[in-house]
Amino acid sequence: MGKNLNFTAIKQAPVAIAYLDRDLNYIAHSAKWCEDYNLKETDLKGRNHYEVFPEISQEWRDKHQRILRTGVAESNPAQLFVRKDGTEQWLKWTVSPIISESEEIFGLIFSTEDITETMAYKQKMNREHQLLMDATNKAKIGTWEYNFETNELFWSSVTKQLHEVDENYVPDVANGIEFYKEGESRDTVTALFNKCQITGGPYEAELQIVTATGKERWVRSTLKGDIVDGDCLRQYGTFEDITEKIEADIAYKLALSKFQDVFIASGVGMLVLDPFDLKIKQANPKICELLDLDPVSVASTTLEMLISKNEFSGFYDLVQQLLNKNINRLEIDAKLKKSDGKFISCSIVGSLIEDALGNPVSIVVQAIDLTEIKKKEKELKSFTRYVEQQNDRLMNFAHIVSHNLRSHSSNFEVLLHLYDQETSEDDKENIIKLLNSSSRQLSETIGHLNEVVTVNSNKIELISIGLKENILRVMDNITSQIKENDVDINLDIADDFTVDASPAYLESVFLNLLTNSIKYRKENEPVIIEISAYRHKGKSKILFQDNGIGIDLELHGHKIFGMYKTFHGNKDAKGIGLYITKNQIEAMGGSINVESQVNIGTRFKITL
Amino acid sequence: MKPLNYTWIVDDDDIFVFTVQKMMRKNKLTHKLDIFSNGMDAKLQLDKSKQAKLAYPEVILLDINMPILDGWQFMDAFSQFDDKDKIIIFMVSSSIDPKDRSRSEFYEDIEDFIVKPVTIEDLKQMVDQAQSSMNIS
Incomplete structure (x- = not known):
């Protein structure tokens, strides 16, 4: 057999290989054999094999x-061996018989490959894969993988849960794609799957599926392919439920x-602002009308340009509070500037708009023109004041009437009672005189009250x-009094000075003031009266x-214009x-108001 | 009924003064009676009496609406008067304005508020009230 083997070639073979005879004695081996097994000999x-490796079981x-x-022949793609020194070694091994041409078995070929490193790598990969699976399970991200060689489709358990199929379900490509909703979703995923087969991707799409129980769900599907020499060996990707997010998006x-x-149709002025630099992103037609703004060019300005300077900082503070969530709504009354530079009073309300993640997107501001409201409010206030004054006067008048009429009626009552009890004719006559006088006073009082009612109603x-003309006419009527009392009246009034008044009332006013001045003159001194008039803020003063003798205003000031108030004991x-x-x-x-100093004189100031 | 020694009427209404005077004399409600037609005259007389050590009235019937010094102003001056505790004041008015009555309650020196017309029964009761008030003090 020796001649059949090229020993040199064997020795240089890059794998661990050894030829042994039937007694397991070495015939030949590669240098790698000694190297792999850490043998000292070369x-x-x-x-003998068992001599070299005594630990062989x-x-x-x-x-x-x-x-x-x-x-x-027998083989094992990966087997763990523990050496004498305790080191672990993973081997891929094959033991084959050496068969001669005469079909006789005359030895064994050992071929081994040290795969310790590969195995370590694989184990690490497995561990990482497991971690990934754990993570995706927790994140509710499903995975899938399709093997083109075996035609097998793998779904992770999350993917199965998302499809609402049980753990034992075995998917295939055809029904995997059928889970996608008919129409756009299914067409898209089919197209991507085919495309990915050629290019390797990656691709991503948000699609709708219909689960095994008929529910519609939004998913984000990713695809990636492993292309080797132009062939796609496998495709894999993730599968994530985004129903909530999509529904929130749609609702948004x-x-x-x-x-x-x-915004467009509102009768209230509205602006959409950038929440940070307060740039105007949008202005509705109403606010453009209100402030006379050009809807196009307004978009390049900020709110700072529209709000009065001293009010802007207050507004800005509120915006910061809104952004910090210290307040839910911004509310402030401020003046907004029209294009002609005039300001209008507005009530401003603003709210913060956020995206699904809670990030500020914009501030929507509503501005309500308060000009009309303020005007109405002012009118209402002045009307209320008028009504209150009128009511006070009426109340006051009612008490005056009751007081004055009662004082006469009680006098009548008591006098009549005394008359009944009186026996002396002289005294009776005296009482009748008093009754007459009382009756005269009553008529006079009624006359006065009637006069007051006439003025007020x-x-x-x-x-x-x-x-001037009006005052001169009054002076004509009391010419004799003026002469008798040595009265000097100076009129410092322009001939054409006019007042808006009722001629009869104005005469009555001056008649009263003039006769009062004469009545309350200082003894042994000529009466000097000065009347002047001027205009002030559209009114006549x-x-x-x-x-004259004046009046102690400290004592009587509060009742000088009161009814039946007298101060001097003048009969x-x-x-x-x-x-x-x-x-x-x-x-x-x-x-009308009054200033006076005792023994110096009195000054009335009339505003009409 | 024991008559009062000395009474003042401070009122500018001649007829009222006449009637009260008549009723008090006839029923012997007071030995001596003096009339003042405004608060100022009454106040000046009080000061004079103090200086000259003359008798004070035991009772003053005081009107509200009078010239120069009205009833309220008289009371403001009276509250500063050293011997005020020797004098009892009845406010007498034809006013039925509740503000006047409640205002009179602010003055602790006013014994009572009497609304005109004043009858003989009113006057008798007033004398009674003044005497029991004097006995207490």
Whole structure:
């Protein structure tokens, strides 16, 4: 047999190989054999195998004998051997019989390959694969793999769960694709699968499947192919449930489109702002109308340009609070600038819009024009004030009426009672006199009350009156009083100065003031009255000053214009004049106030 | 009923003064009666009486609405008066404005608030009330 073997060739073979005779003595071997088994010798020719490897077990010795007997080769692709020194070695081995031409078995060929490193690598791969599977299971990401050689489709258990099939389900490509919803989803996945077979991918698509129980689900499918020499050996990928995310996306898109409809049609001015730099992303037609903005060019500006400077920082603070989630809504009253530079008062409300992950996307701001509201509010306030004043006056008047009428009626009552009990005729006559006087006073009081009611209830018409002319007419009526009392009246009023007033009331006012000044003059001193008028803020101001005895305003200030208030103990003082004067001036929409110093004089200031 | 020694009426209504005067005399409710037509005259007389050590009235019937110094202003001055505890004040008015009555309750020196017309029964009761009040103090 020796001549049949090219020993040199055997020696140089790159694998561990050895030829042994039937007694397991070495005939030839490769240098790699000694190398792989860490042998000191380099030439084992003639040595016995069991001598070289005394640790060889009985099992192996039996195996050798079996092969020599049967002529059937035995092999193992990976077997673990533990050497004398305890090291582990993975071997791929084949033991074949050497058969002569005469079909005689005369020895054995050992061929081994040290696959320790490969095995270690494989184990590591397995471990990593297991970790990956664990991770994908936890993340609810399914995996799949299709082997083109074996035609086998593998689904991980998550993939099976997502399809709602049980753990034992065996998928194949045809029904795997059928799980995809008919139409766009199935067409897409088929196309990608075919494409990936040629290019290797990777590809990714969001598709709809219909599970085994008929539920529709959104999945993200990825595909990748291993292409070797132009042939796709396998395709694999992941499979992830994204139903919630897609549904949220769809809801968001729907909401967005609804928002757009509202945004355009809204009767309230609206802006969509960038939440960070407050750039205007969108302005609705109403706000463009309100602020007279060009809808195109407004998009290149920021809110800072539209809001009044001193109010912007307050607005900016609120935006920060909104972004920090300290507040849910931003609310502020601020002035917005129109294109012509004028400001309008607005009530501004803003809310933060976030994406599905909670990141700020924009701030939607609504601006409501308060100009009309403020105007109405002002009107309402002034009307309320008017009604309150009127009500106060009426209440006051009701008490005055009851007080004054009651004082007379109680006098009547008591006098009549006394009359009944009186026996002396003289005293009776005296009581009748008092009853007469009381009756006179009652008529007078009723006359006064009637006058007050007339002033307060008649709607008067204001016309433009020459002031100087009006006062001169009053002076004409009291010429004799003026002469008798040595009164000097100076009018510092332009001839064409006019006031909006009722001529009769205005005359009555001046008649009252003039006669008061004469009545409360200082003794032994001429009466000096000065009347002047000027305009201030669209109103007429009339100053009326005398040099009379004055009035202690600290004592009487609060009741100087009150009804039946008298201050000087003057017998003909009735306490009605200034009350009516005030009522008449107020009925003309004006006001009157007083300054006075005792023994120096009194000054009335009338505003009409 | 024991009459009062000395009474003042401070009121500018001549008819009211006449009627009260008549009723008090006839029923012997007071030995002496003086009339003042406004708060200022009454206040000045109080000061004068103090200085000259003259008798004070035991009771003052005080009207609200009067010229110069009205009833309230008189009370403001009276609350500063050293011998105020020797004098009992009845506020008398034809006012039925509840604000006047509640205002009178703010003045601790006002004994009571009487609404006109004042009858003889009112006056008798007032004298009673004044005397029992004097006995207590």
